[in-house]
Structures are given as C-alpha cells and as structure tokens.
Amino acid sequence: MxxxxxxxxxxxxxxxxxxxxxxxxxxxxxxxxxxxxxxxxxxxxxxxxxxxxxxxxxxxxxxxxxxxxxxxxxxxxxxxxxxxxxxxxxxxxxxxxxxxxxxxxxxxxxxxxxxxxxxxxxxxxxxxxxxxxPEVISRLMDNVTNQQSGEMLKESSLETLGYICHDIDSKVLEVRANDILIAIVHGMRAGETSVHVRLAATNALLNSLEFTNKNFEAEQERNIIMQVVCESTNNPDQRCKVASLQCLVRIMQLYYDYMLNYMANALFQITLHAMRSEEAEVAMQGMEFWSTVAEEEFELTLVYEEELERGNQAYRNKSQRFVEQAASHYVPVLLNAMAHHDDCDDEDDWTPSKAAGICLMLTAQCVKDDIVNYVMPFFVHFTSQDWKFKEAAIMAFGSILDGPDPKKLMPLAQEALPAIVEAMCDKNVSVRDTAAWALGRVIDTCPEVVANAELLQKVLPALSSGLHQEPRVANNVCWTLVSLVKACYELAVSNGTDASGQPDTFALSAVFDAMIQELLKITERPDGNQSNLRITAYEALMELIKHSPKDCYQAVRNTTVVILKKLETLLQMEEQATSESDKAQVRDLQAMLCATIQSVTRKLADSDLPQVGEHIMKGLLQIMQRASITKSTTVMEEALLAVSCLAEHLGKNFIVYMDVLKPYLLQGLSNVEEAQVCAAAVGAVTDLSRAIEKAIAPYLDEIVELLIKCIQSPKLDRNVKVIIIGTFSDIAMAIETNFERYLQMVVQILTEAQGAAIVVDPNDLDQVDYVDKLRDACLNSYTGIFQGFKVENIQASRDSIGRFIKPMIELILVSSQLQPIPPSDSLMATTAGLIGDLVNLYEQQIVPMLNVEPVISMLAKARKSKKSKTKSMATWATKEIKRFSKTDPTFNFNR
Known part of the structure; x- marks a missing residue:
C-alpha cells in the first residue's frame, strides 16, 4: 500500500x-x-x-x-x-x-x-x-522576519519557538539564542500590526529567558530586549499586556543585578500603573512583580547577614533596595486592592486582593519597621461599617507582622487585639475568617500577649464560638488555638521546669480538657471535609497534646482511648466507602490519627505505657494490614512512624510485638518506589535497634539484606540511602560483636559510598549538601561499628577494629578538607568524635596518621564553632592527639 x-x-x-x-x-x-x-x-x-x-x-x-x-x-x-x-x-x-x-x-x-x-x-x-x-530554528526565524510571511505563518512559527523553549533543556538552545531572540523581538515590535503575532512572540520570550543570559550580559542587546518588553506592556490587548508583565517578573527573577537603570526609567511606573489597573490579571502581575523583587531582596539580605556572621566583613549587600525606595508609593495601592473584592469570591481563586496581601507580607519583611508607617493610616478601618475595608484592615495588620521588631510591635498588637477579637463576632464571614487568622498571627509574632490574663478571658470565648462557625472560620480558629497553646506552654517553661522539661501547669490548664473535647467534636462535624477542617482539627489536637503540662495529663490519657476507637471506626468507614474520593478522605484521616497517636505516646507516663501500648499496637497493626491491602502509602508511613515512637518509649518491652510487626516492616523496606514509606521503615529499624538492643538480632538477616538491596536500588531516593547508611550504626551498637556477620558487606557499602562522595561540584548546592550528609552518615556508621566492637580487652578491641581502620582513616582525611568545600558543623563533630575514639583506643600508634594538616586545621575550625557539640568534640579530639603525640607508633594496621 x-x-x-x-x-x-x-x-x-x-x-x-x-x-x-x-x-x-x-x-x-x-x-x-x-x-x-x-x-x-x-x-x-x-x-x-x-x-x-x-x-x-x-x-x-x-x-x-x-x-x-x-x-x-x-x-x-x-x-x-x-x-x-x-x-x-x-x-x-x-x-x-x-x-x-x-x-x-x-x-x-x-x-x-x-x-x-x-x-x-x-x-x-x-x-x-x-x-x-539544526536548521529548524533558522527556518522559524526566517518565517517570522520575512516580509512576505503572512500573519498565520509568523504566529505559528513563534508559537513553535515558544513550545521548543519551554520543553527543551535550556543548554541546548544557548548557541541558537540570537536567532530565537531576533524572531521574538521582530514579532514583539510596535510596528507589528497583528495582536496574535505579538502575543505569540511575547509568550515565546517568556519561555526563552532561561537561556538568554549572554544576551542580558551585553548591555546593547539587553536594552533592546527591555525596550520591546516595556513597550509591549502598553499594548491595548489584555493578553499581550499580561504576558509582557509576566516577562518582566521572570526577568527580575533571573537578571535582578542588571535592573537598576531600568527600574528608575521604566519598570517602577509600568508596574505601579499595572497594579492600579481595573483588569484583574494585569493588576496581579504588577503585584507579582513587586512580590518577586521583595523575595529577591530579602534573600540577598539574608545572605549578607550570614556572611557578616561568618566574619566576612568585606562582603557587600547585593540588594539594590528597590522595595525600600518604592514601598511608600505602592503599599497604598496594595491596601486599596485588599479592600476591593466580593464576598462570593471562591476561596481557591487567586484574586488581586489575595495577591496584594502576599505582596504586602513580603514587602514588610524587606522594609521592617518602616512598614508600620505606611500601613498605620489604613488601620482606621478596623471600625469601618464597610465590611470590605474592615476585613482589609485586619488582613493588613496580620500581613505586616513578620517585618517589624516584635518589641516595637508589642504595643501595637495589644492595642489592636481587642478590635480583632471583637471582629470574630462580625456578621460577615470574611471578616470573622480574617480576624481568626490575624489573631493567630499576632500570638505567633508577639507570644508575650498571652501573659495578659484579662486578654485571655476575652480570647477564649471568641475562639470557642469560632470553632462552631463556618468551616473556613473554624479552620483558622484551630491554628490560632495552636499558637495560643504553644505561647502559653513556652511562657510556663520559661518560668521553670523539673528534669522532665515539662511545666507543672500553664495558663490554659483549667480549660485544656474542654479544648480537647471541642476539637474532638470538630472532627465529627458533617461539614468537616470543607476547608480541610477535619484534618486541621486533628493537627491542632496533636499540637495541644504535645504542648500539655503535667496537670493536663489525664486529658491526654483519655484522648488516647478516643483516638483508638476512632481508628476502629475509620477502618469500618473505609470498607463502606464507595467513591474513590470518600476512600481517600478516610485514608487521610487514618494517617492523621496515626500521627496523633505519636503525640499521645510521647506524653504517656511510663506506668501507663505497657497497658495502653498494647491497645495502640493492636490498632496500628489493623491499620497497617488495611494499608498494605489498599496500598495506602501515606497511612503506612504514619503507622510505621507511630510504631517507632511506641518502640522508643516501651524499650525492651516492645520485643513481644516483633513477630507480628515483622511482615509490615519488611514490606516497608521493600517499597523503594515510595521513598517516604521506605524511610519510615528504615527509621523504625533504627528505633527498634535502640529499643530492644540485642533482642533484634534474630530479625536482622532479612532486615540487613533488604537495607543493602535498598542502597543498591536505582529507584530509591538517594537521601533515603544516606539514612540507611546511618542506620548501620544503631544496628552495630545494638548487637555489638554479633555485627561480625554483616561487617564485610557493610564496610564494602561504606567504602563504595565514600568513594562516590569524592567528586563534588561546589556550585551545586544540593550535591554539596548531599555529599556532606553522606560522609556524616558513613562516619556515624564507622563510629557505631567501632563502639560495638570495643570490648573490655583493649588488645582484642585493637585487633578487631584494625581490620577496617584503613577506610575510616581515609574518610576522616577526606571529610577534614576545608577546601574547596568546608564540612558542616555536624560533619566536623562526627569526624572529631571518631578521631577521639581512635586515638583513645590506639594511643600513640595512630597519632601520626591523624596529626596531619587537614585534620589539625579542621579541628581548629571546629573548636571555634558556635555549636556546643562540635566545639566539645573537637576540643576532646585535639587533647587526645596532643596526649599521645610523643611516642613512635608500633602497631601494624594492615594485618
């Protein structure tokens, strides 16, 4: 055919x-x-x-x-x-x-x-x-620039360039950037009469900005690009205008350092005009521009402050301080936009009002105390009869709290709180919702306000009432309750605790049980699925339990019983659920209840744990059985985390559950495609090793085999592999010399891992962080094996450990290198700890291997660390080296 x-x-x-x-x-x-x-x-x-x-x-x-x-x-x-x-x-x-x-x-x-x-x-x-x-780019460019080309040909050719720029690796197109930009600029120019062509060109530019860095480095070419983009913002077609503003936002993200001249001459006026636009999409892009500038300048200031803390006094703050200079002009526009929205706006819709609130919040972080001066006149609307302005004033107050010094905010917060609390009873739901959110923000930022007993008496009834209002209001009330409980708990801790670290009581003790009961009722509301209310209520419940003083223990204990009953109910609900959405919601609740069990377990008294622990474990086993059938990864993850928590607190008594837990533990370790589940199972192995110690030995053959398979699996996330490597330390310390059966395999794994960590690109921050953690995990494993093999007979310890001392020394020397990438505080502490252990055991016999430049320099730096653990470990290791540095070595480590 x-x-x-x-x-x-x-x-x-x-x-x-x-x-x-x-x-x-x-x-x-x-x-x-x-x-x-x-x-x-x-x-x-x-x-x-x-x-x-x-x-x-x-x-x-x-x-x-x-x-x-x-x-x-x-x-x-x-x-x-x-x-x-x-x-x-x-x-x-x-x-x-x-x-x-x-x-x-x-x-x-x-x-x-x-x-x-x-x-x-x-x-x-x-x-x-x-x-x-390679000729396709040239052909597309010719299609656009050829005077004989019709509108549809130019438009479709620019669309093609846009798709290519969006989908391809930007490095591939760097060599063709000039041709692409020629076509785009030609299509965007003011002389182009077709709106469709100009729009396609603008969208193509937006997708091409990633690989045009060389063009932006050249001033003449940069000027041309900026000119056509700025001119395009005047296009009467809204789509072109929005696309042009999106280009300016992306340019600011990628090429902030070049924007000084353009800001004063064009960008400030263009974006301010856009923010005032009646067209929502245009206004939001103007706000997005200044949000981007604020984010960029906040990050640059953080970097500057970090460099100063490190002693780099010569470092210059690269922020151009655009926000500081412009905020007084655009903040009033933001406040006006925040007051112009409809009560019927969908919660999930992105609107100018919401965009303005975010922009104000980011601006406050940049200009700090000055934001109060710009926003203060707007607070007159706290008592406005127009609900839109009242809600906007409360929203504005909550939005600026991350900027100013909390000490300077405190008087303002105390003055505003009564009005915010009163607004929680407003007839308009938007005002009540925002008031609940703002109240939580105030308590988060100025937690000292909870010391005012008179204020608490006003706040608590308002919160109780808010819990039974619309789901969106109740959702914010839940988070405000969390902020309130945390603040009261921290205040009580600051007044003194015993060895447990828990205060005897706090300001909310009298109402704590009632708060727990109220939250439990919220989890049963028929409309609890709206605004994520049911999940938020459980999260609030966890935080209340976590921050409960001693005199609220009975309420915590009683909550355990309620949670376990709810687990049983949810298992039945999942069986009865017919739609996938209903089943998914039930599973989310199961996961949340497992997380709540973790909070309860950490608070239970040792005397209650054995009895209550049996019921907890029974419930978790039922959950894991169900989750393994339905392949509910989130539920399985939280259930395994709850098991870890229970094992940690039951200690050796947990051994009675090992046989029934084993299938689910092995299943979790085998699930390399779900990193979170696998990581939770690995964490459980760590906690079980610490809890039941040598009693874990009969289960380890299968566990270690799976751990090694996980490390070898190309599917498993590399960060989980780092966690696994660290887990060998806990296993070795748990079973001590019985680790001999796994020693060769594990040392081989560690040797391969440290070999893979040698080449590091200093410019790849993710890789730098990963390699640092990998070395830390390997050294931790060596430390655990070292401790496990160390016995009372010193010579026997030396002989046993001497078999794998070479890779330990090699890793210590690599990890001590301060150039090109200095080790983290954690890595220095781990390295120093192992150095101290080795010198303590082998004394003068090993000192020549460790008394070398990279190690000495690293220890000197670590002794100046602000982290107490790093400092103390380095000081100890240094003393050990000095103590045994006078005698010639006689021990042969190679035998």
Missing part, C-alpha cells in the same frame, strides 16, 4: 473520531492505536500528509495533528523517553518526510492555536539535543 492509499484510509478513520456514536469513536481509536503499533513509519507519514493537506477539512487536519503530537510527546517522563527513542530509530528519509510536512503546514491552518506548531516542536525537542535538524 502506498503512503497516499494509507493516508486516504486514515482520513476516513479520522473523520470517525468525531462521530456522535461512541462505538464508532472506539473503533476509530482502536484502529489508530493498532496502526501505530504495526507500522509506525507509515503511520506518522500518513498523519503528517493529512495535516498538511489544505484540501482536507479543518477538523480532520486538527485530528491528524493531534494524533501525531500524541505519539511524539508525553508529559510522563518515561513515556516521553520511549517516544523519543522510537522517533530517533526511524530511518532518515521517513523523518525528513514528516518534518517537511509539519513545517510546511505552519501558516496554512485556519484555526488557532496551531497543532502543527506542537508537532514541529515535539520533533525539534527530540532531535536538537542530538545535533539533528
């Missing part, structure tokens, strides 16, 4: 894909799928031929283009990779035919957006990284 014949047959099938008859549609799609599998080269040729044919009806051409795009591109990474390989395996003539057809289609489609543009982009993204089809 020729391509033309196959295309005619495919044309008939494509016409059927829009049939009103579902059976016809299904048959058509089945045919398309089968044809693609049977003869992919012919399939894509046919589709591209139909797509290009102007004799075909528009909807058929679109259908052909859509099917072609769907076999070239996928959002799923694995599928996309498979499609890429399939395309590249096509013979050159077939690929050339398809490319010729899809590029020839550009500008010929009667509808928008261009499906051909998506097809061209998909092929370009597949071929350009392999140095194939």
């Amino acid at each position: 020729t391509v033309e014949q196959a295309a005619q047959q495919m044309l008939t099938v494509l016409e059927t894909t829009v049939s009103q008859n579902p059976n016809d549609q299904k048959q058509a799609m089945d045919y398309i799928s089968a044809t693609c599998q049977r003869d992919f080269p012919m399939f894509v040729k046919c589709l591209s031929l139909i797509l290009r044919s102007e004799q075909c009806q528009s909807y058929v051409r679109q259908a052909a283009g859509l099917q072609l795009k769907n076999v070239l591109y996928s959002k799923d990474i694995e599928t996309k990779s498979q499609y890429l390989q399939r395309w590249l395996q096509l013979d050159e003539p077939s690929r050339q035919d398809v490319k010729q057809n899809v590029t020839g289609t550009l500008g010929t489609e009667p509808s928008r957006p261009s499906i051909a543009a998506q097809c061209v982009a998909a092929i370009a993204c597949a071929e350009l990284p392999h140095n194939l089809w």
Whole structure:
C-alpha cells in the first residue's frame, strides 16, 4: 500500500473520531492505536500528509495533528523517553518526510492555536539535543522576519519557538539564542500590526529567558530586549499586556543585578500603573512583580547577614533596595486592592486582593519597621461599617507582622487585639475568617500577649464560638488555638521546669480538657471535609497534646482511648466507602490519627505505657494490614512512624510485638518506589535497634539484606540511602560483636559510598549538601561499628577494629578538607568524635596518621564553632592527639 492509499484510509478513520456514536469513536481509536503499533513509519507519514493537506477539512487536519503530537510527546517522563527513542530509530528519509510536512503546514491552518506548531516542536525537542535538524530554528526565524510571511505563518512559527523553549533543556538552545531572540523581538515590535503575532512572540520570550543570559550580559542587546518588553506592556490587548508583565517578573527573577537603570526609567511606573489597573490579571502581575523583587531582596539580605556572621566583613549587600525606595508609593495601592473584592469570591481563586496581601507580607519583611508607617493610616478601618475595608484592615495588620521588631510591635498588637477579637463576632464571614487568622498571627509574632490574663478571658470565648462557625472560620480558629497553646506552654517553661522539661501547669490548664473535647467534636462535624477542617482539627489536637503540662495529663490519657476507637471506626468507614474520593478522605484521616497517636505516646507516663501500648499496637497493626491491602502509602508511613515512637518509649518491652510487626516492616523496606514509606521503615529499624538492643538480632538477616538491596536500588531516593547508611550504626551498637556477620558487606557499602562522595561540584548546592550528609552518615556508621566492637580487652578491641581502620582513616582525611568545600558543623563533630575514639583506643600508634594538616586545621575550625557539640568534640579530639603525640607508633594496621 502506498503512503497516499494509507493516508486516504486514515482520513476516513479520522473523520470517525468525531462521530456522535461512541462505538464508532472506539473503533476509530482502536484502529489508530493498532496502526501505530504495526507500522509506525507509515503511520506518522500518513498523519503528517493529512495535516498538511489544505484540501482536507479543518477538523480532520486538527485530528491528524493531534494524533501525531500524541505519539511524539508525553508529559510522563518515561513515556516521553520511549517516544523519543522510537522517533530517533526511524530511518532518515521517513523523518525528513514528516518534518517537511509539519513545517510546511505552519501558516496554512485556519484555526488557532496551531497543532502543527506542537508537532514541529515535539520533533525539534527530540532531535536538537542530538545535533539533528539544526536548521529548524533558522527556518522559524526566517518565517517570522520575512516580509512576505503572512500573519498565520509568523504566529505559528513563534508559537513553535515558544513550545521548543519551554520543553527543551535550556543548554541546548544557548548557541541558537540570537536567532530565537531576533524572531521574538521582530514579532514583539510596535510596528507589528497583528495582536496574535505579538502575543505569540511575547509568550515565546517568556519561555526563552532561561537561556538568554549572554544576551542580558551585553548591555546593547539587553536594552533592546527591555525596550520591546516595556513597550509591549502598553499594548491595548489584555493578553499581550499580561504576558509582557509576566516577562518582566521572570526577568527580575533571573537578571535582578542588571535592573537598576531600568527600574528608575521604566519598570517602577509600568508596574505601579499595572497594579492600579481595573483588569484583574494585569493588576496581579504588577503585584507579582513587586512580590518577586521583595523575595529577591530579602534573600540577598539574608545572605549578607550570614556572611557578616561568618566574619566576612568585606562582603557587600547585593540588594539594590528597590522595595525600600518604592514601598511608600505602592503599599497604598496594595491596601486599596485588599479592600476591593466580593464576598462570593471562591476561596481557591487567586484574586488581586489575595495577591496584594502576599505582596504586602513580603514587602514588610524587606522594609521592617518602616512598614508600620505606611500601613498605620489604613488601620482606621478596623471600625469601618464597610465590611470590605474592615476585613482589609485586619488582613493588613496580620500581613505586616513578620517585618517589624516584635518589641516595637508589642504595643501595637495589644492595642489592636481587642478590635480583632471583637471582629470574630462580625456578621460577615470574611471578616470573622480574617480576624481568626490575624489573631493567630499576632500570638505567633508577639507570644508575650498571652501573659495578659484579662486578654485571655476575652480570647477564649471568641475562639470557642469560632470553632462552631463556618468551616473556613473554624479552620483558622484551630491554628490560632495552636499558637495560643504553644505561647502559653513556652511562657510556663520559661518560668521553670523539673528534669522532665515539662511545666507543672500553664495558663490554659483549667480549660485544656474542654479544648480537647471541642476539637474532638470538630472532627465529627458533617461539614468537616470543607476547608480541610477535619484534618486541621486533628493537627491542632496533636499540637495541644504535645504542648500539655503535667496537670493536663489525664486529658491526654483519655484522648488516647478516643483516638483508638476512632481508628476502629475509620477502618469500618473505609470498607463502606464507595467513591474513590470518600476512600481517600478516610485514608487521610487514618494517617492523621496515626500521627496523633505519636503525640499521645510521647506524653504517656511510663506506668501507663505497657497497658495502653498494647491497645495502640493492636490498632496500628489493623491499620497497617488495611494499608498494605489498599496500598495506602501515606497511612503506612504514619503507622510505621507511630510504631517507632511506641518502640522508643516501651524499650525492651516492645520485643513481644516483633513477630507480628515483622511482615509490615519488611514490606516497608521493600517499597523503594515510595521513598517516604521506605524511610519510615528504615527509621523504625533504627528505633527498634535502640529499643530492644540485642533482642533484634534474630530479625536482622532479612532486615540487613533488604537495607543493602535498598542502597543498591536505582529507584530509591538517594537521601533515603544516606539514612540507611546511618542506620548501620544503631544496628552495630545494638548487637555489638554479633555485627561480625554483616561487617564485610557493610564496610564494602561504606567504602563504595565514600568513594562516590569524592567528586563534588561546589556550585551545586544540593550535591554539596548531599555529599556532606553522606560522609556524616558513613562516619556515624564507622563510629557505631567501632563502639560495638570495643570490648573490655583493649588488645582484642585493637585487633578487631584494625581490620577496617584503613577506610575510616581515609574518610576522616577526606571529610577534614576545608577546601574547596568546608564540612558542616555536624560533619566536623562526627569526624572529631571518631578521631577521639581512635586515638583513645590506639594511643600513640595512630597519632601520626591523624596529626596531619587537614585534620589539625579542621579541628581548629571546629573548636571555634558556635555549636556546643562540635566545639566539645573537637576540643576532646585535639587533647587526645596532643596526649599521645610523643611516642613512635608500633602497631601494624594492615594485618
């Protein structure tokens, strides 16, 4: 069959894909799928031929283009990779035919957006990284800049460039940045009469900004780009205006350092004008611009302060302080926007009012105390009869609290609180909702206000009433309760505690049980699924239990019984649930209840734990059994964390549960595709090792085997692997010399891990952090093995440990290097601790290996650390080295 014949047959099938008859549609799609599998080269040729044919009806051409795009591109990474390989395996003539057809289609489609543009982009993204089809960028540029090109050709070519820039690795396009920018600037210029072309060009620019850094470094080219973007913000078409402002936001994120001249001459006026716009999308982009500036300058100031703390007095603050200079002008605009919204606005919709609130919050962080002067006149609306202005004033007050010095805020907070509390009884739900949120913010920022007993007497009834109001209000009240309890607890702790660290009582003791009961009632509200209320109530419950003083213990103990009964009820509810959404909600609650059990367990007295622990474990086993059937990963994770918590507190008494727990523990360790579940299972192994010590030995063969498989698995997150490496330390200390059976395997794993951590790119902060943690984990494991193998007979200890001393020394020397990347405080402490242990055991025999430049310099730095553990470990290790540095070594570590 020729391509033309196959295309005619495919044309008939494509016409059927829009049939009103579902059976016809299904048959058509089945045919398309089968044809693609049977003869992919012919399939894509046919589709591209139909797509290009102007004799075909528009909807058929679109259908052909859509099917072609769907076999070239996928959002799923694995599928996309498979499609890429399939395309590249096509013979050159077939690929050339398809490319010729899809590029020839550009500008010929009667509808928008261009499906051909998506097809061209998909092929370009597949071929350009392999140095194939380099001419596609030039062709697209020519399509745009050629005076003979029509509107549709220019628009679809710019759309194509936009798609390519969005989907491809930016490094691939760096060498073609000039051609791309020429096309974009040509399409954005004021002389271009087509709004569609200008919009496509602006969207393409937005997607290209990642790889145009060299163009922004060149002042002349930067000026041209900034000119066309700024001019484009004046476009009467709202879509163009919004897209242009989005470009300015992204430019500010990527090229902040170059913006000084443009800010004064254009950007300030453009964005201020945008913020005042009646068009919501335009106004929000103006606010987003200043939010971005504020975030950037806040981060730069933090970096500056950190450098000064490190003693780098020569470091210059790179912030241009744009926000400080502009805030007095744009804050009034933000406040006005915050007061202009509708009561019927959807909670999930992003509106100018919400954007203004975020921008105000970020601005406050930058200008600190000065924000009060800009916002203070607006607080007159606290008593406004117009609910919008009243709500905006309360919102503004809550939004600025992260900026000023809390000591300066305190008088203002005390003055505002009565009005905020009163607003919680307002007839308008938005005012009540915002008042509840603002009250929590005040207590978070100025916790000293809870020392005012008279104020508490006003706050508590308002919060109790708020819990039974609309879900959105009750949700914020829950968080305010958390802030209140934390503040009261910390105040009580500051007044003194015993060895337990818990205060005997606090300001809320008299109402604590009532608060617990109120929250439990909230979890049973029929509308508890709205505004995430039920989950928030449980989270608040956990925080209340966590921050409970001694005289509230009975309420905590009673809560345990209630929570366990709720677990049983939820298991039944999941069985009865019919829809997936209902089942998912029940599982979320199961996970939250498991998390609440953790909080309760930590508070239970030792005398109550054995009896209550049996009921807790029974409930957790039921949950894990159910979660393993339904594959509920979040539930399993929280259940394993609860098991860890129970084991930690039961200690050796937990051994009675090991046999029934084992299947779920092994299942969690095997789940390498769900990093959180696997990490929770690894954490459980750590806690079990510490809790039951040598009694864990009979279970370790299977556990260690799975731990090693986890480390070797390419699917498991590398950070979980670091946790696993650290876990060997706890296992070794638990079973001591019985660790001998795993020693060779584990030391090999540690040696391979420290070898993988040698090459570090100083510019890759994630990699730097990962390698630091990996070295720390390896050293911790060596320390644990060292401690486990250390026995009363010194010579026996030396002989036993001497077998793996070489990799320990090698890792110590690598971890002590201060250049090019200095070790963290934690890594220095761990390194110093192992150095001290080694010198303490081997004395003068090992000192020459450790009394070397990198180690001495690292210990000197660690002794100056602000972290007490790092400082003390380094001081001890240094003393040990000095104590045994006078005698020649005689011990052979290589035997």
